[in-house]
Amino acid sequence: MSDVVIRLRCAKRRGLNTSYIIWLFSFLQRLFSYLGNKEIHSARLERNEREERARGKSLECERCAAPSSIIVGSHVWVEDPDEAWLDGEVTEVKGDDIKINTTSGKTIVAKSANVYPKDPEFPSCGVDDMTKLAYLHEPGVLQNLRCRYDINEIYTYTGNILIAVNPFRRLPHLYSNHMMEQYKGAAFGELSPHPFAVADAAYRNMINEKISQAILVSGESGAGKTESTKSLMRYLAYMGGKASKTEERSVEQKVLESNPVLEAFGNAKTVRNNNSSRFGKFVEIQFDKKGQISGAAIRTYLLERSRVCQVSDPERNYHCFYMLCAAPAEDIEKYKLGNPRTFHYLKQSNCYDLDGVDEYKEYLATKRAMDVVGISQEEQDAIFRVVAAILHLGNVEFVKGKEIDSSQPKDDKSRFHLKTAAELFKCNLKALEDSLVKRVMVTRDESITKSLDPDTAALSRDALAKIVYSKLFDWLVDKINVSIGQDTASELLIGVLDIYGFESFKTNRNSNISRPNLLKIPY
Numbered sequence: 241m242s243d244v245v246i247r248l249r250c251a252k253r254r255g256l257n258t259s260y261i262i263w264l265f266s267f268l269q270r271l272f273s274y275l276g277n278k279e280i281h282s283a284r285l286e287r288n289e290r291e292e293r294a295r296g297k298s299l300e301c302e303r304c305a306a307p308s309s310i311i312v313g314s315h316v317w318v319e320d321p322d323e324a325w326l327d328g329e330v331t332e333v334k335g336d337d338i339k340i341n342t343t344s345g346k347t348i349v350a351k352s353a354n355v356y357p358k359d360p361e362f363p364s365c366g367v368d369d370m371t372k373l374a375y376l377h378e379p380g381v382l383q384n385l386r387c388r389y390d391i392n393e394i395y396t397y398t399g400n401i402l403i404a405v406n407p408f409r410r411l412p413h414l415y416s417n418h419m420m421e422q423y424k425g426a427a428f429g430e431l432s433p434h435p436f437a438v439a440d441a442a443y444r445n446m447i448n449e450k451i452s453q454a455i456l457v458s459g460e461s462g463a464g465k466t467e468s469t470k471s472l473m474r475y476l477a478y479m480g481g482k483a484s485k486t487e488e489r490s491v492e493q494k495v496l497e498s499n500p501v502l503e504a505f506g507n508a509k510t511v512r513n514n515n516s517s518r519f520g521k522f523v524e525i526q527f528d529k530k531g532q533i534s535g536a537a538i539r540t541y542l543l544e545r546s547r548v549c550q551v552s553d554p555e556r557n558y559h560c561f562y563m564l565c566a567a568p569a570e571d572i573e574k575y576k577l578g579n580p581r582t583f584h585y586l587k588q589s590n591c592y593d594l595d596g597v598d599e600y601k602e603y604l605a606t607k608r609a610m611d612v613v614g615i616s617q618e619e620q621d622a623i624f625r626v627v628a629a630i631l632h633l634g635n636v637e638f639v640k641g642k643e644i645d646s647s648q649p650k651d652d653k654s655r656f657h658l659k660t661a662a663e664l665f666k667c668n669l670k671a672l673e674d675s676l677v678k679r680v681m682v683t684r685d686e687s688i689t690k691s692l693d694p695d696t697a698a699l700s701r702d703a704l705a706k707i708v709y710s711k712l713f714d715w716l717v718d719k720i721n722v723s724i725g726q727d728t729a730s731e732l733l734i735g736v737l738d739i740y741g742f743e744s745f746k747t748n749r750n751s752n753i754s755r756p757n758l759l760k761i762p763y
């Protein structure tokens with residue numbers, strides 16, 4: 241975590257005005273794995289230690305490595321494999337071993353390196369800014385977040401960074417117009433921690449210093465990044481909205497209206513979130529010199545392409561595939577579709593349905609949202625033809641061909657799907673087949689055509705499906721941007737970057753391929 245903050249600071253020094261950062265956590269327990277390396281020893285603790293050193297006190301016990309502050313009777317935190325951290329009182333210090341009677345009734349003997357001092361004067365409701373903690377170590381941070389969470393305080397500052405804990409239930413009072421009115425112009429830190437305060441500070445910085453601002457929203461899947469981004473945008477629209485006399489929709493409305501389209505093609509069910517955005521998003525709100533919104537743009541990047549061809553239990557492929565398979569009968573017939581269980585790209589996982597989601601209705605809703613963003617009926621047909629073609633392409637299997645190391649469609653079923661894919665793509669069948677079973681290498685003097693074995697042909701098929709899907713997604717984003725309306729002449733903007741981070745799985749399968757951990761992104 242500290243690594244990321246340091247890197248962002250470096251980025252800031254290099255001129256990227258990353259003014260505010262929102263870290264989001266979905267479960268308190270999971271924090272332990274993120275913060276597990278104890279890198280976040282508090283500046284305050286270090287300062288105390290420095291002061292003690294200056295006073296000539298040894299930081300170590302005379303006979304052991306235990307911090308001198310931990311003595312018999314001290315209140316401490318100790319790591320526990322089940323509960324993450326337990327608090328208790330030290331009953332014995334023997335060399336490097338510390339015996340603790342925990343408040344949960346356990347007696348634990350732990351190495352001094354695993355024992356942290358606990359603030360006996362910690363307020364029962366916690367503190368609204370982590371920098372006010374006596375000890376800014378892992379258990380202290382978690383205790384504070386937990387206490388606040390228990391009283392529905394889901395936001396906490398760490399300086400000018402806002403930490404949000406997903407409440408997993410609606411808290412409408414937190415986001416009302418009255419709330420926005422309260423935060424308007426209030427000094428940062430004066431009111432309770434809130435995304436509105438972050439947005440307000442960014443807006444005021446932009447107006448006062450005439451410098452564009454960026455707000456980074458990061459956290460693991462399902463942590464609440466999209467929800468926080470929406471809150472930030474609502475506040476910015478509130479501050480920069482024009483009092484329009486016409487029926488014209490606001491920029492915020494236009495951005496929000498485009499969401500169902502982006503979600504249909506860029507969201508999927510993951511282990512942690514039934515509607516997980518599988519792409520990074522940078523929403524740019526552009527302002528004129530008076531601080532009024534003059535346009536907006538959505539920039540997307542790092543779409544998780546591998547999901548198009550590879551999906552495992554209990555996850556799903558992108559929503560659009562399932563909704564198209566549930567489309568009205570005439571569309572099903574037109575695209576030669578059927579049960580999602582018959583398509584290779586969908587049946588790798590046993591999860592087809594989402595609780596409370598009617599795919600038929602979703603299909604119609606997505607088409608309505610496409611109408612709103614100005615995607616014509618003809619374009620909509622082309623979009624869904626491409627989606628259906630990808631499903632058919634995935635069902636093409638290959639076997640060895642007549643020549644050595646060559647391949648051909650396996651049987652009539654594969655030939656049917658290949659032909660259907662070509663018809664839907666509106667391309668030449670032979671050209672499509674050749675693109676899968678052959679590779680053309682172009683040298684300076686000639687071009688050489690090499691046949692591919694069945695395994696490599698299957699890889700070519702998947703590569704084609706992925707590239708076509710990501711091009712389709714990019715095209716949709718361009719179309720949405722035209723509909724929202726950009727102000728290319730705008731000199732001031734506030735960008736909200738919604739990017740996944742901290743995904744720490746036992747096996748980082750997807751993260752390694754196409755959702756690189758934020759920690760690994762070189763700035």
Ligand SMILES: Nc1ncnc2c1ncn2[C@@H]1O[C@H](COP(=O)(O)OP(=O)(O)OP(=O)(O)O)[C@@H](O)[C@H]1O
Nearest residue numbers: 406408409410461462463464465466467513516517
């Ligand atoms: N502030 C909030 N208030 C109420 N519910 C919330 C809040 N934040 C998140 N949630 C709930 O958690 C769910 C997941 O949140 P969200 O989609 O914002 O996560 P995310 O971080 O964008 O996930 P992903 O990276 O997978 O797209 C939401 O659908 C909503 O039910």
